[in-house]
Amino acid sequence: MTNPTSKRARFLWLLKMARRDGKASGKKLFLFVSSIILGIAAVVSIQSFGVSLKENIGLQSKALMGTDYKIGTNETPRERLLEIVDSLGGAAAREISFPSMVVFPDDKGSRLIQVRGIEKGFPFYGKIETEPQSAAEGYYTENKVLLDATVMLQMQLKPGDSISLGDLKVPIGGALKAIPGSTAFFSAVAPTLVIPYELIEATGLVQFGSRVSYDYYFLADDEMDLVKLRSDLRPVLNNENAFIQTHISGSEQLGRRYDNFGKFLNLVAFIALLLGCVGIASAIHIYIKEKLRSVAILKCLGASKRQTFLIYLIQVAVIGLLAGIAGTIIGLLVQQLFPIFLADLLPVDVQLIISLNVVFNGIVLGLLMSVLFALYPLMSTLYVSPLETLRISETLPQQSKLAGLVVLSLIFAFIFLFSYSLLDSTRYALFFILGLIVTFSVLAGMAQLFMKAVKTFFPAGWGFASRQSLLNLFRPQNQTLILILAIGVGTFLISTLYFTKDVLLAQATLENSSETPNIILLDVQSEQQQAVAATISNNDLKVLENMPIVTMRLHAINDKTVNEMRRDSVLKVDRWILNHEFRVSYRNALTDAETIQQGEWQTQLAEGQPIPISISDNLVRDAGLKVGDDVYFNVQGVIMHTRVSSVRLVDWSRMQMNFMILFPEGVLENAPQFRVITTQTPDETASAKLQQQLVQQFPNITIIDIRQVLTVLEDLLSKITWLINFMAFFSILTGFIVLIGAVKNSKYRRIRESVLLRTLGAKSRQILKITVLEYLYLGALGSLTGILLSLGGSQLIAWLVFDTPFVPSLVPFLILLPGITLLVVLVGLSNSISVIKSPPLEVLRSESR
């Protein structure tokens, strides 16, 4: 009696059969496996780098902040705040910071900078990096400043040169490369100047209306519970319009900012992975078709349905596992590039770590996705009859539709779970899936439409080669659809990046009209406005706007005072409103950035009636206000009774001064105020000249050159775009691997066809032409479909989200479209060269081996 076969022995046989069969098919499957490898590499590189960054931010949190915790306020510290500071043992160091203009020597002009007046001792962790390094230690005692290194380079300044800051002329001690509390990103907009705390007064820059921040830095004992300290002090400090930040909360906040960007990049990488999986499904479909006969033979010899299914499932699983490992390793290597290319955007020096979690996820992802996407084609082995040994069938057996639905549901469930884990939101995960479905459907639909159009309007009058190449697109078992998807998705991603960048920049682009300001002058004192206006006129420029700014705080809303609201635990008003110093203006006309959403724009004052004010839509949301509410403001000690008469929709993205609260004229003219004046300069030279004159005469005025801000924005967008392009590139590469694999899989059929044509008398040129044209259509259609889909989407975003027209970049049309088409043609041609050179039978013999 034969021993009953043990489970282990049966399983070992399955492994053996999977290995034996897989050995011969390795090359075929490897190509498609490469497509998931790239996707996994992209995902792992982003995730791994994100983990390293967060870890480093956490480890270096003290060095990032320079201290254990700090208390800060944006207004002159009140007595109570100073008492709180004293009760904590007094600050180890203080800082006073504000934006201002610095004037360079030798008529080199001026520049907006962030002044940081720091007391000796700070930073307590990390260090100030300067060139020369000795400047960091010496600047304080030598009464010198440290100026941003990039600005020094741009202005060709060196240590020892003097700069003018307000009323103070002071020598530069060294070039400032890094200091805790400043990042390269923000320094691009307003570079940092570090000055000894004691010299701030001498500059004369801290005046009424100046936007000054006061920070108190503290060192904590090892036993101090900073989390508890923060939660205890926050309500107390809120009352004094101050805040507390610990090195822990600071680094968490920073981590969250980079988190969001990382999530976005992960999604881009995930799309590359999904594309690879589409390739896997296609490859396994073709692979299994070729294995049908073997499955039938095995069943004939006595293998069960389960056994034959498992043999190929094991193959797919092993390959998926190997792909996961390979992809993870490549991802970990690729992440080495990020710190190099993103140095300017990162807050810390990133020491890369290998997270076991990320490694595990990468490997499991490879395994899971290979099996999931191969499942449906694999299931056809269950339905193969052993009778196929007697008959040869070219088509896959009929499968259960229910099984297909189940597999599809599993796939969508997985995609949802993965995107949920990235986005941490059900809504966004569902939107992502919807976006994917729409993208793939539109691409597939356009491909089908094209094929239908070709069939309907078939150019019967064309030459043989041209007609044959078109016919090849919809031959039985063609791969037109899969190739268009593969090429289309990658092109779509990259084009979207270019178009979206254009939309974002269009948002910030200035309209080219003489009424659009590109220079904004802040902190102009009332008594200076005429002289400032005169300076502007002397430069043959117009004063476009001269807006008064009055500062005030909220006193009460309806019958509740601010103090009562502070004590109210179920308050609907956002806390920041209760502590905020509003900068309010007054006028009798709306600007073109404003439209009335609710109520009426009122400018008439009635004796004994509350003053009608207009508030912005975001204030309505945050303060829970509505038209008709009574709002009381404390204007420099005077309580004003106002009533909300209208709500304005404000376009905050416009580069101009907008206000949350507007008073009518005739109320605040006598209140202490300062001015904001705008003008337009025709070019950079005129701008530099005006700025120099203004800063020399009025050192307290802050000048914002919008042209310069846009340049910084564009530079920043370019850096971010580079990274996104890099991720999208994985998609393109994946698309190509799918393409190469699909071409190789149809190789034998094409060769037979080409050989037959040769036998019938076709010349090499004709065979080549057929191939070239076929791939030309595929490449052009795939990339054009992707670009057009992207163009449509970007136009919708511009209309619906930004309400701005946009002129699309030509790069996708001029570079991507021809470039990708050419590559597709070259890949296709690589298949056919052997046919051209050799006799037909020789080709057939070599291919059948």
Add this chain to the structure above:
Amino acid sequence: MPRLQNSGKFSKMTKILNISQLKKSYDSGSKKITVLEDITFSVEKGMTFSIVGPSGSGKTTLLGLCAGLDKPDSGTVTLCGVDLSSLNEDGRAVLRNRNVGFVFQDFQLLPTLTALENVIVPLELQGVKNANQVGMELLEKVGLANRHHHYPTQLSGGEQQRVAVARAFSNNPALLFADEPTGNLDSATGEKIIELLFQLNKDRGTTLVIVTHDMELAAKTQSILRLKSGKIVSTEAGATV
């Protein structure tokens, strides 16, 4: 040489294959085509039996039904004492693995396995431990021991068919089905294959059922079933043992 343990009833049983009122038809577009109608016959254990008929007579369909590769519309197939309709597909697979061998017209070797690996598949399915040894012995018998490591694409047609014959006998089947075993071979090679089949039949007592259109081959078997248009035309005696 390991021998499958029969259940006991085989040794007593005289009829190893019993076909009763078999009917089979296929859908072709909108029409239903009857391929076999009212087929009844039986095969004695150890005999050689051929099914002959012109192209389209239903020979291959009948073979498929006899071997449990397909299900009839009506009628019964009793193979090695087991009514095939009482088994599901896996059950029929197991029955085939233990009792049946196959030789096909186009060899039907697994292209990704070597000659030896092809031969021992039925044994491995049973979990036989010394499958390799058995396989080598069989290959020796068919004269291909020195080609055991070659793949089917490296073997000629005749060599591939010899490997297929070795595989067919590897599980010591009670019954061997051969569908046009010499159809893709030249006459000299074909004769050698037939010689091999009959020799192994003689040595092991395996019942041999051959489907063929070659009357010379059919004449070598003990019993000939003639089919025409899906019906039995005659059953006649062939060569005497």
